[in-house]
Amino acid sequence: MITSSAQRLTLEGIGKTFGTLRALDGVSMSVARGSVHGLLGENGAGKSTLLRILSGVMEPSGGTVAVDGVRVTGHGPLAARRAGIAMIHQELQHVPELTVAQNMFLGRSVRMAGGLLVDRQAQERAARAALAPLDASIDPSAPIRTLKVAQRQIVEIARALMEDAKIIAMDEPTSSLTPAEFDRLAVLIRDLSANGVSIIYVSHKMDEVFRVCDTATILRDGRKVADVSMAETTEGEVVSRMVGRELAHAEHKGFATDEVVLDVENLSRGTAVRGASFKLRRGEVLGISGLVGAGRTELLRLVAGVDRPDGGSIRIEGKPLRLGNPRTAIRAGLGLLPEERKRDGIVARRPIRSNIALSSMRRFSRAGFVRRNALHAESLKLMQDMNLRPLDVERPIGQFSGGNQQKAIIGRWIAAGARILLFDEPTRGIDVGAKAEIYALIERLAAEGRSVVVVSSELPEILRVSDRVLVMREGAIAGILERDAISEEAIVALAVPQSARSAPFSSRPGQ
Amino acid sequence: MTSTDSLSAAPKRGLKLGFGLRDAGTLIGLLVIVGVFAALSPNFLTERNLINILQQSSINACVALGMTLVIISGGIDLSVGPTAAIAAVAAAAMMVGGTPIVVAIPAAILFGMAAGAVNGALVAYGGLQPFIVTLGTLSLYRASALIYTGGNPIFGIPPEFRALFNGDILGLPTPVVIVAALALVVWVVLNKTPLGEYFLAVGGNEEASHIAGVPVGMTKIAAYVISGGLASIAGLILVGRLGAADPTLGNLWELDAIAAAAIGGASLMGGKGSVVGTILGAIILGSLRNGLTLLNVQAFYQLLATGLIILVAMLIDRATRGRG
Numbered sequence: 162m163i164t165s166s167a168q169r170l171t172l173e174g175i176g177k178t179f180g181t182l183r184a185l186d187g188v189s190m191s192v193a194r195g196s197v198h199g200l201l202g203e204n205g206a207g208k209s210t211l212l213r214i215l216s217g218v219m220e221p222s223g224g225t226v227a228v229d230g231v232r233v234t235g236h237g238p239l240a241a242r243r244a245g246i247a248m249i250h251q252e253l254q255h256v257p258e259l260t261v262a263q264n265m266f267l268g269r270s271v272r273m274a275g276g277l278l279v280d281r282q283a284q285e286r287a288a289r290a291a292l293a294p295l296d297a298s299i300d301p302s303a304p305i306r307t308l309k310v311a312q313r314q315i316v317e318i319a320r321a322l323m324e325d326a327k328i329i330a331m332d333e334p335t336s337s338l339t340p341a342e343f344d345r346l347a348v349l350i351r352d353l354s355a356n357g358v359s360i361i362y363v364s365h366k367m368d369e370v371f372r373v374c375d376t377a378t379i380l381r382d383g384r385k386v387a388d389v390s391m392a393e394t395t396e397g398e399v400v401s402r403m404v405g406r407e408l409a410h411a412e413h414k415g416f417a418t419d420e421v422v423l424d425v426e427n428l429s430r431g432t433a434v435r436g437a438s439f440k441l442r443r444g445e446v447l448g449i450s451g452l453v454g455a456g457r458t459e460l461l462r463l464v465a466g467v468d469r470p471d472g473g474s475i476r477i478e479g480k481p482l483r484l485g486n487p488r489t490a491i492r493a494g495l496g497l498l499p500e501e502r503k504r505d506g507i508v509a510r511r512p513i514r515s516n517i518a519l520s521s522m523r524r525f526s527r528a529g530f531v532r533r534n535a536l537h538a539e540s541l542k543l544m545q546d547m548n549l550r551p552l553d554v555e556r557p558i559g560q561f562s563g564g565n566q567q568k569a570i571i572g573r574w575i576a577a578g579a580r581i582l583l584f585d586e587p588t589r590g591i592d593v594g595a596k597a598e599i600y601a602l603i604e605r606l607a608a609e610g611r612s613v614v615v616v617s618s619e620l621p622e623i624l625r626v627s628d629r630v631l632v633m634r635e636g637a638i639a640g641i642l643e644r645d646a647i648s649e650e651a652i653v654a655l656a657v658p659q660s661a662r663s664a665p666f667s668s669r670p671g672q
Numbered sequence: 673m674t675s676t677d678s679l680s681a682a683p684k685r686g687l688k689l690g691f692g693l694r695d696a697g698t699l700i701g702l703l704v705i706v707g708v709f710a711a712l713s714p715n716f717l718t719e720r721n722l723i724n725i726l727q728q729s730s731i732n733a734c735v736a737l738g739m740t741l742v743i744i745s746g747g748i749d750l751s752v753g754p755t756a757a758i759a760a761v762a763a764a765a766m767m768v769g770g771t772p773i774v775v776a777i778p779a780a781i782l783f784g785m786a787a788g789a790v791n792g793a794l795v796a797y798g799g800l801q802p803f804i805v806t807l808g809t810l811s812l813y814r815a816s817a818l819i820y821t822g823g824n825p826i827f828g829i830p831p832e833f834r835a836l837f838n839g840d841i842l843g844l845p846t847p848v849v850i851v852a853a854l855a856l857v858v859w860v861v862l863n864k865t866p867l868g869e870y871f872l873a874v875g876g877n878e879e880a881s882h883i884a885g886v887p888v889g890m891t892k893i894a895a896y897v898i899s900g901g902l903a904s905i906a907g908l909i910l911v912g913r914l915g916a917a918d919p920t921l922g923n924l925w926e927l928d929a930i931a932a933a934a935i936g937g938a939s940l941m942g943g944k945g946s947v948v949g950t951i952l953g954a955i956i957l958g959s960l961r962n963g964l965t966l967l968n969v970q971a972f973y974q975l976l977a978t979g980l981i982i983l984v985a986m987l988i989d990r991a992t993r994g995r996g
Contacts, residue, residue, distance in 0.1 A: 508876035522866035
């Protein structure tokens with residue numbers, strides 16, 4: 162180690178303006194050698210902009226970046242990589258059909274025969290050597306599409322280390338990892354930091370941040386509001402600094418009645434969902450928990466008619482529902498809020514009013530024409546009700562934040578008169594403030610006499626919103642917990658398959 | 673658009689007459705081209721010639737209207753030319769056989785719509801890609817027209833039929849008026865009806881539309897049926913002008929129609945497109961050909977210019993749109 166400078170990365174007065182919008186304003190922060198540093202803030206706080214500047218994709222309007230006391234000069238991703246800054250993106254960018262090794266050497270392949278041919282064997286040897294200390298089970302000659310997201314992340318980390326990265330920035334690395342996979346990642350991060358690599362860790366999940374990070378910088382509205390040491394602060398304090406106010410700490414209120422509105426019996430599809438039966442009551446919020454891949458999303462899609470089940474039946478308010486057809490499901494009062502908002506939820510280019518009205522065009526039209534005024538007025542009213550900003554019905558929904566897009570899709574189902582709402586990971590990828598609003602919205606929907614099913618991978622979320630919790634395990638319903646019986650321990654005990662009891666659910670107690 | 677109390681709270685974004693910023697760009701492009709030709713040729717900017725341009729653009733515009741809807745809904749229709757040929761041949765054969773015009777015309781258009789329905793059904797329920805489906809039916813429909821006629825044009829079109837498409841209405845050639853009326857109808861469908869919302873939604877995000885309960889399959893079929901119908905009308909107009917129904921009629925129409933739609937702002941990825949833009953796009957292509965012919969430019973160079981205009985238009989579009 163040549164340098165003994167304690168600071169691996171130093172940012173000085175970083176600013177970035179887009180037109181009149183100030184995305185970052187004089188942000189300074191430093192990260193010590195081998196430390197894991199969190200970068201926290203709500204959506205729009207400036208985290209992504211800062212990451213982009215760090216990785217060289219974007220040029221700052223002012224300020225400097227220095228690695229080991231040496232200022233990073235030159236522009237572009239290449240300059241950043243040469244300086245030792247590597248980035249692990251949230252959406253991993255791989256060429257699916259190429260092998261692990263080919264992806265690791267993309268754009269800088271090892272050549273032979275005077276540079277004419279790619280030396281695949283040399284690449285695979287180097288890739289194997291780089292992967293070995295991280296996860297020896299990854300085969301460098303396998304097509305990368307055959308790898309799980311967690312493994313692909315490890316490939317990215319190996320690639321970064323191969324390029325002698327001194328700083329690895331991870332943007333929401335756990336957004337599609339199972340708890341067990343997160344555990345492994347946490348261990349890996351510790352190993353990296355023990356070897357002097359500094360990690361910048363961006364995440365919305367407070368429990369992870371507190372488990373993994375040593376220190377953190379909190380951003381709000383493009384400014385740094387605090388540098389904190391995780392050992393000396395609390396989740397509540399961090400969140401209130403991110404949001405700039407105390408979040409309302411609502412107690413769980415139940416609105417469940419005795420009337421059964423949804424009666425699912427023996428629903429099956431392949432091995433994904435096996436003989437699922439459950440009932441949902443008017444005004445009830447039913448949480449669905451389980452490990453990733455336990456069949457939760459698949460179950461919701463079957464109920465919503467998006468996929469066709471192999472067998473089983475569904476009754477809505479006593480009447481049998483024709484299965485496998487979203488239109489009949491919607492007419493019967495069901496509405497699905499999909500997990501992948503961009504892929505399955507919104508039509509990004511269309512105005513938000515069109516997205517809200519998409520499932521109720523029949524109601525919004527007369528004599529074959531769209532009743533535009535009624536559509537505008539009702540969209541506007543729904544947006545006001547849900548505190549959806551900006552209040553512009555003509556704006557394409559793709560230009561709204563994730564939380565506001567989510568509200569718009571919920572608004573779509575309210576407009577369509579849905580009485581049974583199926584929410585799949587409703588707060589995934591949205592910030593803490595909007596999360597609280599979604600919880601309040603779920604409660605309000607229940608209070609209005611609607612019933613809500615909430616699938617979530619976050620235990621605190623399940624505990625916060627549910628009247629009952631249904632736990633799935635390997636496609637089947639492992640058990641249903643009544644309100645009094647709900648606890649993290651009880652959920653985990655049901656969720657984890659017998660064979661994998663050694664890999665515990667990772668979650669800190671909510672709040 | 674009338675304003676109600678609750679609406680006035682919403683910020684208005686320009687004039688919402690279905691004439692967007694992108695259409696203004698297409699219009700500027702057209703004006704530039706017209707300006708250049710007006711400077712180069714004294715005969716270009718005469719009333720007679722401008723009407724000529726509209727007349728020459730009308731058939732492509734008619735086909736391109738349907739193409740625009742198909743493209744917006746996320747598809748492509750390569751079979752428009754042969755569809756037009758089927759309708760033309762069918763109408764001609766019926767009329768020569770003594771069927772009254774008032775029956776033959778709608779029947780021929782129904783043939784075209786049926787051809788579109790086959791395209792749509794194969795795309796929606798056959799699980800095939802639109803490009804492949806309509807590449808297949810392109811040959812299929814052309815072959816049908818050729819086999820039925822033995823490859824020979826059908827002559828003996830009744831003069832009353834020809835008169836329908838050769839007259840003037842309010843000083844404009846009938847085909848121009850017909851296509852203008854059709855453009856208005858298509859504009860209304862796209863901008864004012866649930867079907868239009870569905871075209872834009874399905875092309876913008878098919879999976880999200882499916883989950884939201886949009887009848888995705890029927891929406892796609894509707895786009896191809898309309899495209900087939902409009903292609904048929906274009907075919908009939910041509911038969912009226914030429915006085916014969918050639919089974920090879922409509923060769924390469926699909927390319928002109930796609931070009932007009934793309935110049936007008938339609939995205940081949942689906943979810944985006946404009947009726948006004950497509951019409952302007954068709955007129956741009958028509959002006960170009962007309963102007964170059966007036967300047968006695970060889971046909972080969974005309975083709976060259978058309979290709980360049982398409983590419984330049986797309987590059988300007990890309991450059992002015994910005995990212996994301």
